[in-house]
Each structure stands twice: as C-alpha cells, then as structure tokens.
Amino acid sequence: MHYGYHIGIDEFADWLPLLLPILILHLILLSVALWDLVRRDQSADYKWMWGAIIILINIIGPILYFIFGRKERTYASTSGKSSSKKVRKS
Amino acid sequence: MNHFTVLLKREWLDARRSYKILWLPVVFMFLGVLQPLSSFYLPKILKMAGGLPEGMAISLPELTADEVLAGTLTDQFDQMGLIVIVIAAMGIIASDKNNGMLAFILTRNTTLVEYLLSKLLGHAVMILGSVFLGFLTAVFYTFHLYQTVSVARVVAGLGVYLIWSLFMLTFVIVMGTLLARSSVIVLLSILVLILLKIVTLLGGGFQVLNPAHLTNQAVSIITSGNMLPYFFITVAVTLSLIVLCLLFATSYLSRKELPSM
Numbered sequence: 001m002h003y004g005y006h007i008g009i010d011e012f013a014d015w016l017p018l019l020l021p022i023l024i025l026h027l028i029l030l031s032v033a034l035w036d037l038v039r040r041d042q043s044a045d046y047k048w049m050w051g052a053i054i055i056l057i058n059i060i061g062p063i064l065y066f067i068f069g070r071k072e073r074t075y076a077s078t079s080g081k082s083s084s085k086k087v088r089k090s
Numbered sequence: 091m092n093h094f095t096v097l098l099k100r101e102w103l104d105a106r107r108s109y110k111i112l113w114l115p116v117v118f119m120f121l122g123v124l125q126p127l128s129s130f131y132l133p134k135i136l137k138m139a140g141g142l143p144e145g146m147a148i149s150l151p152e153l154t155a156d157e158v159l160a161g162t163l164t165d166q167f168d169q170m171g172l173i174v175i176v177i178a179a180m181g182i183i184a185s186d187k188n189n190g191m192l193a194f195i196l197t198r199n200t201t202l203v204e205y206l207l208s209k210l211l212g213h214a215v216m217i218l219g220s221v222f223l224g225f226l227t228a229v230f231y232t233f234h235l236y237q238t239v240s241v242a243r244v245v246a247g248l249g250v251y252l253i254w255s256l257f258m259l260t261f262v263i264v265m266g267t268l269l270a271r272s273s274v275i276v277l278l279s280i281l282v283l284i285l286l287k288i289v290t291l292l293g294g295g296f297q298v299l300n301p302a303h304l305t306n307q308a309v310s311i312i313t314s315g316n317m318l319p320y321f322f323i324t325v326a327v328t329l330s331l332i333v334l335c336l337l338f339a340t341s342y343l344s345r346k347e348l349p350s351m
Binding site: 018021022025028029032036059062063066067070 | 119
C-alpha cells in the first residue's frame with residue numbers, strides 16, 4: 001500500500017485538454033489584475049500585499065482584487081465617472 | 091431615447107473600468123467547469139489519494155449527464171453564483187448615490203426611469219451573458235465527459251434559469267436604492283435570496299409564488315423534459331415582481347433623492 005500520488009505522464013496528457021481552459025482563464029485574470037495593480041496610484045505596501053494575494057490565491061485572488069482592491073487613494077468610489085480621474089488613453 | 095444611449099455608454103465604460111466585463115464571465119465559466127469535472131473525477135481522485143479506508147463503503151451515485159447539468163445550476167450557480175451576482179450588483183445604485191453621481195445625472199434632463207433602465211439593462215446583459223457562458227462551458231464539459239443531452243431541453247432550462255437571475259439582479263438593485271452601505275446591501279440581499287432558496291426545499295403549494303422555484307423548474311426541464319405544474323404562474327409572478335421592484339425603486343428614488351439635491 002502506498003500513499004503517494006500516482007500521475008503518469010500518459011494520464012496527464014488525458015487531463016490536459018480539460019484543465020487547459022481553467023489555466024488560460026486563470027492566467028488572463030492574473031495578468032490583468034497584476035497589470036492594473038502596477039499602474040495604480042498606491043503605496044508600495046499596498047501593491048505588495050495585493051500582489052501576493054493575486055499570485056498566491058488561485059482564481060479567487062484576482063477576483064478579490066477586482067472587487068475590493070481597486071480603491072482610489074482618497075475615498076472616492078471606483079465606479080462611476082469621477083471628474084478628477086485623468087483621461088488615460090495611451 | 092438619446093439620453094438612454096448616453097447612459098448605456100456610461101454603463102459600458104463603467105463595466106470596462108471596473109473589469110466586471112472580464113471577471114464576471116470568468117467566474118461563471120469556472121463555476122461551470124467545476125461541477126462536471128468534480129463529479130466525473132471524484133471517484134478517481136479518491137482512489138489516487140489512497141483510497142477509502144477498509145470496510146468503508148461509500149456508494150457514489152452514478153450521475154447521468156442531465157443530472158450533472160442540473161447540479162451545475164443547483165449546486166454552483168445557486169450558491170456561489172448567487173453570491174457573485176449580488177457582489178457584482180451591490181454598488182450599482184449605492185455608489186452613484188454616495189459620490190453624488192445620481193444627483194448629478196438627475197439634474198440633466200434624464201428621467202429616473204431611463205437611469206434605472208440603463209442600469210438594469212447594462213448589468214442584465216453582463217450577468218445573464220456570464221450565466222449563459224458559464225452554462226455553455228458546463229455543457230461542453232458534460233458533453234465531453236458524459237454524453238450529449240438534448241440541446242432543446244438545455245436551452246429551455248437555461249432560459250428559465252435566466253429569469254431567476256434577472257430577478258436576483260433586480261432585487262439587488264432595489265436593495266441598492268433603499269440602503270446606502272454596500273456591506274449591508276450584500277448581507278441583506280444574500281440573506282433574503284438564500285432564504286427564498288431554502289423555502290423551496292419545504293415544498294408545498296405556495297412555491298408557485300416563489301421566484302426561486304424557477305430553479306427547480308429548470309432542473310425538471312433539463313432532467314425530464316417536462317416542467318413542474320403551474321410553471322407559467324411562477325414565471326408570471328416573477329416577471330411581475332421584477333416590474334414591481336423597478337416601479338418601487340423609481341418611486342422611492344424620486345421621493346428620497348430629488349428633494350435632497
């Protein structure tokens with residue numbers, strides 16, 4: 001009796017097409033969240049904290065960031081046009 | 091109708107800025123993947139993780155494809171999905187109210203009805219589209235792992251489920267007009283919506299009037315192809331509740347918000 005996991009390479013090839021969409025979705029979320037975090041006007045502490053959350057918690061991390069992490073430095077709400085927001089058109 | 095398109099454009103901008111347009115579909119697609127994958131691979135995973143202890147017999151039910159799809163609706167979308175919908179919709183009115191945007195919009199010559207309808211339409215497209223995409227992925231995975239189900243049944247079941255999602259969205263919008271703090275909105279909405287869900291478990295005749303009963307209708311349509319009795323009454327009640335909620339929100343906002351401008 002052995003307790004180890006046994007995943008052969010052959011079996012992995014069976015799993016891959018099923019897991020690939022999840023992986024791609026995760027990567028998209030992760031990269032967009034990180035991109036947004038880097039551009040945000042926030043303190044370094046804040047960025048490190050949310051960066052850790054985004055990278056270390058799968059799937060949920062980036063979503064948590066999108067919901068709770070996207071605060072402005074002042075307490076202006078993120079949704080809605082705030083007049084002070086600069087036009088960021090690259 | 092010109093105001094309406096402007097308001098809709100604003101919704102679109104808001105959806106892009108808040109990345110809702112990105113993460114909502116992804117969350118629902120993830121939820122849609124979860125149910126078929128986990129129910130298909132659970133026996134294998136148990137075996138790989140060392141197997142069950144000796145003498146312990148758990149008979150895992152043999153699921154059919156339509157049961158898995160129905161399970162996606164009841165287990166994933168009605169629990170995590172409900173919470174996600176509420177969180178996505180929590181700030182719709184409340185944030186506009188808090189940062190003065192609502193008062194600003196209403197000083198322009200738009201009507202409250204236009205404003206609320208643009209909010210509802212913008213988010214309805216986004217949320218119903220996400221539910222649709224999520225269910226689509228669930229269908230693909232189920233077709234791949236199990237076998238195909240009649241597409242007509244699946245589409246009909248999904249359509250019924252979308253009405254219930256629309257009701258959830260409208261309910262959260264009304265909560266947003268009544269209350270100011272988004273945490274309270276989320277708590278109350280989730281409580282009430284889950285209460286509605288739990289009440290459906292009791293059964294009984296008054297379920298006909300319960301919007302959450304639409305999930306059971308959808309499940310019945312997907313698994314057996316027939317709807318439960320009094321289907322159209324439930325749909326009619328839900329749709330009229332949606333309209334009533336919107337009317338209530340309009341009248342409440344016009345009484346509360348306009349004088350305080």
